Amino acid sequence: MEFAARTYDVVCVYGLKFPFKPIERALAKAIGEGDPLVQLVVDDAPKGMHLTVRVCRDYAIDNELIIDEPYKVLEIDEMLEMGFMEVAIEPVDRATFTTRKLRRVIDRRTHAPFEADEGAAEE
Helix, strand or coil: CCCCCCCCCEEEECCEEEEHHHHHHHHHHHHCCCCCCEEEEEEECCCCEEEEEEEECCCCCCHHHHHHHHHHHHCCHHHHHCCCEEEEEEEECHHHHCCCCCCCEEECCCCCHHHHHHHHHHC
C-alpha cells in the first residue's frame, strides 16, 4: 500500500480535480519559497466559486504573481475570464500555519450554490 495524498487536499472545479501539490509548487514559484506556508479556502460565489489563497504575511507578496502562476499550471484561466471563479489573496500570520495537521484545502461550498442564490433573489 502506498500513501499518495490526503483525499481532502484537492480542489474540485466544475468536476475537475486538482491536487494541492501542483498548486503549491506554482505558489512556491510565485512567492520564491521552496516550501511556502499557504492554504486554499474555497467558498461559493454568485456564478461559481471564490478561491482565497491564504499566504504567510512574512513573505514578499505579489498578488498578481500569486494569482497568475497556479492558473498557468492548471489551465483554468478561462474560468476566471468568464467570471466562474474569483480569486483573492489573504495575508495571514505565521501562527495560522502552526497546527500539526494543517488542512491545505478548506472547502466551504454548499451543495447547491446556484439554487441558494436564486432563492435569495426571489425574496
